[in-house]
Amino acid sequence: MRALAWHGKHDVRVDTVDDPEILNPRDAIIKVTSTAICGSDLHLYDGYIPTMQSGDILGHEFMGEVVETGPKSTLKKGQRVVIPFTIACGSCYHCGKHQYSACDNGLPADNQDIGQELYGQPMSGLFGYSHMTGGYSGGQAEYVRVPFSDVGPLVIPDGIEDEKVLFLSDILPTGWMAAENAGIEPGDTVAVWGCGPVGLFAVQSAFLMGAERVIAIDHFPRRLELAKKFGAETINFEESATYEALMEMTGGIGPDAVIDAVGLEAHGFFVDNVIDQIKKSTFLGTDRIHSIRQAILACRKGGRVSMPAVYGGFVDKFPLGAFMEKGLTLKTGQTHVQHYMPALLNAILEGKIDTTFLISHTLPLEEAPKGYQMFHDNQNEVTKVVLKPGLALAAE
Amino acid sequence: MADTIDPALADDAPLSTSKRQSAAVDAATESLIDKPAQGDADTLVGRTVTINRPRAELFAYWRDFANLATFMENVERVDMLDGARSHWVVKGPSGNYEWTAAITGEAEGAFIAWASEDGADVPNSGRVDFRDAQAGRGTIVTATILYDPPAGSIGRLIAKMFQREPAIQARRDLRRFKQLMETGEIATGARNRALQEEGKN
Numbered sequence: 001m002r003a004l005a006w007h008g009k010h011d012v013r014v015d016t017v018d019d020p021e022i023l024n025p026r027d028a029i030i031k032v033t034s035t036a037i038c039g040s041d042l043h044l045y046d047g048y049i050p051t052m053q054s055g056d057i058l059g060h061e062f063m064g065e066v067v068e069t070g071p072k073s074t075l076k077k078g079q080r081v082v083i084p085f086t087i088a089c090g091s092c093y094h095c096g097k098h099q100y101s102a103c104d105n106g107l108p109a110d111n112q113d114i115g116q117e118l119y120g121q122p123m124s125g126l127f128g129y130s131h132m133t134g135g136y137s138g139g140q141a142e143y144v145r146v147p148f149s150d151v152g153p154l155v156i157p158d159g160i161e162d163e164k165v166l167f168l169s170d171i172l173p174t175g176w177m178a179a180e181n182a183g184i185e186p187g188d189t190v191a192v193w194g195c196g197p198v199g200l201f202a203v204q205s206a207f208l209m210g211a212e213r214v215i216a217i218d219h220f221p222r223r224l225e226l227a228k229k230f231g232a233e234t235i236n237f238e239e240s241a242t243y244e245a246l247m248e249m250t251g252g253i254g255p256d257a258v259i260d261a262v263g264l265e266a267h268g269f270f271v272d273n274v275i276d277q278i279k280k281s282t283f284l285g286t287d288r289i290h291s292i293r294q295a296i297l298a299c300r301k302g303g304r305v306s307m308p309a310v311y312g313g314f315v316d317k318f319p320l321g322a323f324m325e326k327g328l329t330l331k332t333g334q335t336h337v338q339h340y341m342p343a344l345l346n347a348i349l350e351g352k353i354d355t356t357f358l359i360s361h362t363l364p365l366e367e368a369p370k371g372y373q374m375f376h377d378n379q380n381e382v383t384k385v386v387l388k389p390g391l392a393l394a395a396e
Numbered sequence: 397m398a399d400t401i402d403p404a405l406a407d408d409a410p411l412s413t414s415k416r417q418s419a420a421v422d423a424a425t426e427s428l429i430d431k432p433a434q435g436d437a438d439t440l441v442g443r444t445v446t447i448n449r450p451r452a453e454l455f456a457y458w459r460d461f462a463n464l465a466t467f468m469e470n471v472e473r474v475d476m477l478d479g480a481r482s483h484w485v486v487k488g489p490s491g492n493y494e495w496t497a498a499i500t501g502e503a504e505g506a507f508i509a510w511a512s513e514d515g516a517d518v519p520n521s522g523r524v525d526f527r528d529a530q531a532g533r534g535t536i537v538t539a540t541i542l543y544d545p546p547a548g549s550i551g552r553l554i555a556k557m558f559q560r561e562p563a564i565q566a567r568r569d570l571r572r573f574k575q576l577m578e579t580g581e582i583a584t585g586a587r588n589r590a591l592q593e594e595g596k597n
Contacts, residue, residue: 021588024581057587072580091578093448093533108583109571113564125583135585135596145587148579 002389003057003141004368009047010376012058012369020137020145025072028149030081034162035062035139037368037375037385038170039196040310044129045372051114051131059387060085060127061169062139063162066153074150081153082345083146084337085170087125087136090151100124101334106148107134123334140368142389154341157349164348166386167197167355173340175201175261178308179209181331182257186210191246191255191298192232193291195223197358197384198308199261203232204353206259215249217242220380226357246298254300260309262291296322307332358384364391412442412540424542428523430500432512435519435544441562442541445570448534449577451526455505457577458524467572467582470565482510486518488546493517519544537573539566 005015020029038061043049063082066075075081088095088103095103106125107115114132115122125147128138137144146153156165175198182190190206192199195218206214207230216227217235224234235245246255292307296319299305305328323330347353360383363371371385399419411428414420421440425431447454457463461474461482472485472492480499485492495516501509501523511521520543527536541562575582586592 018588018590023584023586023589023592026579026581089575089579089583091448092574093446096448105575105579105583108585109568109575111585112571113568116567125585131585134583137585137587147583 001142002365003137004059004365004387005054006044006052006056006058007054010045010373012045012372014366014368015055017055017057017141020143022068022070023145024147025070026148026150027070028066028073028075028146028153029068030062030064030083030139030144030146030153031067032062032064032139032142032144032365032389033080034064034166035059035141035365035387035389036166036169037061037140037371037387040129041372042376045376049130053131053135056128056130056135057137057141058128059138059140060129061166061171062127062144063156063166063169064139064144066149067143069149072150075153075155080156080158082156082165082168082341083127083139083144084152084154084168084173084341085127086334086337087127087134087147088152088338089148090338095151095338098336098339100336100338102336111135140365140387142365152338154345156345160349163356163359163386164354165345167201167358168337168341168344168348170335170337171197172201172344172353172355173337174198174308174335175203176205176340176344177333177335178202178259178261178306179205179211181304181306181308181333182206182259183304183306183329183331184209184211184257187212188256189213189215189250190257190259191215191217191295192227192259192261193217193295194261194309195220195227196261199223199259200226200230200358201355202259202261202306202308203227203230206257207231208347208352211257215246215255222380223383226383229357242294243298250300254298254303256300257304257306258295258299259306260292260295262309293317293319296326296328299326299328301326303328305330308335310334359386361385362391363387365389410442410444410538410540412440421542424540429509429540429542430511430521431542432516432519432521432544433514435516437519437521437542437544439545439562440540440542441566442538443563443566443570444536444538445574446529446534446536447574447577451528451535452505454535454537454577455508455526458573459502459508467576468569469572481513488518493546495520497521518546537570539570541566 001019002014003017006012066077066079069075086101087106088100089105092104101124103124111134112122125134127136179202188211190211192202195216203214214232216232218224219238365387368387375382375385399416401419401423411420411424465471465473470487475483483496485494495512497510497512500511507525509523512519522541525538529536572582586596
């Protein structure tokens with residue numbers, strides 16, 4: 001099959017590789033119809049994530065058609081499915097509590113050691129995101145082996161085009177969970193740092209949850225414009241002083257809830273995390289935490305802090321005093337995708353949520369390297385690149 | 397004078413987490429584990445995992461020692477010689493190790509204890525305990541192993557380099573046992589059989 005393989009920093013190529021096969025009883029093989037490049041893929045592209053190996057297939061936002069099933073899969077050949085980026089078993093204690101990204105069994109046993117050392121307990125597996133998250137081949141390919149296919153994939157009714165549902169795989173549930181973690185009450189003012197896909201979906205979700213006002217903060221004009229379309233007020237942090245602007249815009253109170261959708265923009269295991277592990281004894285380690293620091297200072301007394309942004313290691317100058325004195329609440333975590341998918345699909349089918357606005361470019365899979373470069377070089381214009389393995393065939 | 401654990405200072409933590417290894421080994425062989433028939437077993441390894449399955453089911457699977465090769469990576473095979481004795485073939489850093497072990501104690505659904513007999517390549521003994529987790533969360537499984545490292549400390553160093561250091565191996569093996577019992581399969585990140593056989597994850 002053809003697949004987008006990582007070979008090193010700024011070196012991704014569409015290679016011909018061996019097809020995936022059913023290995024475990026609950027597996028299914030999916031023929032990919034649409035897959036997207038995620039902002040976090042750029043960190044693989046930039047070579048920041050350790051434990052990548054030349055030839056690794058990328059991609060964790062994808063959907064397609066079921067072409068093969070293991071004896072314990074509940075899927076049927078021909079069904080269209082969206083695949084959650086978190087690989088979770090559905091059987092362990094955490095899955096039972098719908099904490100899917102904390103699944104005990106999604107990661108191969110040997111790959112759990114690093115998470116155990118860095119975080120105390122290992123997390124779930126992820127598609128196409130280095131060997132620390134399982135070494136699973138990703139979805140920027142013609143075919144993918146999907147483990148635990150009886151609990152992960154969401155079946156999509158016929159007649160709904162891919163573009164409407166593709167983002168159920170990661171960024172829509174992530175934006176929704178960000179808003180849910182903000183504990184929004186009717187009449188609230190919510191401030192969102194970062195208007196990438198997650199921030200924009202958090203804006204959309206916050207309004208659906210009853211927020212009266214949402215204030216979106218970024219510096220890319222195109223992204224602020226998209227936030228405005230959903231009814232958000234905007235702060236361009238290159239034009240205005242963010243903290244002062246937030247205080248003035250909220251009558252001197254501060255936002256009731258703040259959402260940091262900036263962070264490291266990666267799905268964990270940044271190279272600095274590992275370095276931090278070494279540096280921690282020397283107190284040199286630091287994640288770049290400007291946005292979360294500002295969010296905590298701006299948040300009103302007794303307010304809520306939601307942090308979908310990914311932080312991997314240790315932080316320096318975290319305003320713990322402000323956090324304690326103001327009595328804030330912090331909620332965070334990798335997205336429990338499987339938990340949110342069914343309700344969000346319904347919201348899409350009912351027309352309450354539209355995600356198609358985000359797609360700025362659609363390319364054949366064969367042009368994936370060009371997609372990475374465009375996305376990397378122009379984050380203002382390129383909001384989302386969708387890759388279609390089928391497009392290349394159509395062009396032939 | 398030998399280092400001993402003062403009962404007045406003892407806590408509720410498992411002996412395998414003791415910072416005083418030799419005292420812990422002494423305490424363990426007094427209360428918990430038989431010494432292997434020969435050798436100087438001075439290394440204690442203990443790991444615990446919670447498995448979301450009933451105690452009886454986990455006990456039954458483990459009690460048939462032939463099953464252990466399905467989730468213990470370095471165990472080539474275990475043959476049951478009779479109801480209480482088993483022959484083990486285990487991959488080591490420099491060839492296979494073999495021994496015959498006998499069950500030294502057991503209680504249905506609660507624990508199994510074993511010890512190697514004379515002539516073991518790696519003298520070892522151990523026990524696995526199965527306890528109900530609180531609030532219906534399944535079973536807490538604790539494996540405790542006492543052994544005499546092959547070729548002394550150099551053998552252990554070599555084993556460590558091969559990532560077959562027993563503490564790491566025990567943790568990984570218990571994770572695989574948990575995966576098999578909870579999900580019916582052992583997770584692999586490989587894309588196909590060829591890559592799986594190469595050990596690519």
